[in-house]
Every structure is written in C-alpha cells, then in structure tokens.
Amino acid sequence: MAKYIAVHTLKKSAEETMQVFAEAAPEMARAMAAGETPAKCIKTWNPIPHGRTDYIFCLWEAEKPEDIEASLGDFLNFVTIDNLQVDEIDWEEAAKAGG
Numbered sequence: 001m002a003k004y005i006a007v008h009t010l011k012k013s014a015e016e017t018m019q020v021f022a023e024a025a026p027e028m029a030r031a032m033a034a035g036e037t038p039a040k041c042i043k044t045w046n047p048i049p050h051g052r053t054d055y056i057f058c059l060w061e062a063e064k065p066e067d068i069e070a071s072l073g074d075f076l077n078f079v080t081i082d083n084l085q086v087d088e089i090d091w092e093e094a095a096k097a098g099g
Contacts (some may be wrong), residue, residue, distance in 0.1 A: 001061040005086050008079040014053040015077045038067035
C-alpha cells in the first residue's frame with residue numbers, strides 16, 4: 001500500500017463540517033478498521049479547534065488516490081481533497097539506527 005497525505009479545504013463552514021464529521025467519524029473509523037473501505041486513514045491533523053479553518057491533513061494508506069475519495073464518500077460534499085503520495089520517514093527509528 002502506498003501512503004498519501006490528503007490536504008483538505010472546507011467547502012462549507014467549519015461548524016457545519018465539524019458537526020457532520022463528528023457524526024460520521026465513528027462509523028467511518030469502524031468501517032476502515034474492519035477493512036470495509038478501499039483505503040484506510042491512519043491519522044488526521046485538525047487545526048480547526050485552534051482557530052485555523054483553512055486546511056485539514058490526513059495520512060492514508062491506499063493503492064491509488066481514487067480509493068481515498070471512495071472511502072470518504074459523501075464527506076467530499078464538505079471538503080476538497082488534494083492527495084500527495086509520500087514516503088514516510090520515522091525519525092525515532094532513524095535516531096536508533098544512528099546511535
């Protein structure tokens with residue numbers, strides 16, 4: 001599986017988007033954990049509670065970017081998505097290897 005950073009911008013207000021996300025997140029998490037989605041979100045970094053409403057960032061595992069879009073489904077009515085395939089560097093592991 002490849003790793004992708006998904007950069008999201010909001011299509012609707014932060015309040016509306018976060019309300020929908022809070023309602024959808026438990027089922028989305030359950031479906032991803034059960035392998036019922038074509039992609040899996042590993043982490044999300046959400047700056048909205050800290051006053052930044054311009055971006056949300058997610059780290060995904062997927063075969064292709066379209067799998068991420070399929071996994072988000074109707075939530076794409078609330079956010080845009082720009083998928084960037086990335087390599088992951090584990091700095092803790094790098095420090096252990098160097099020392």
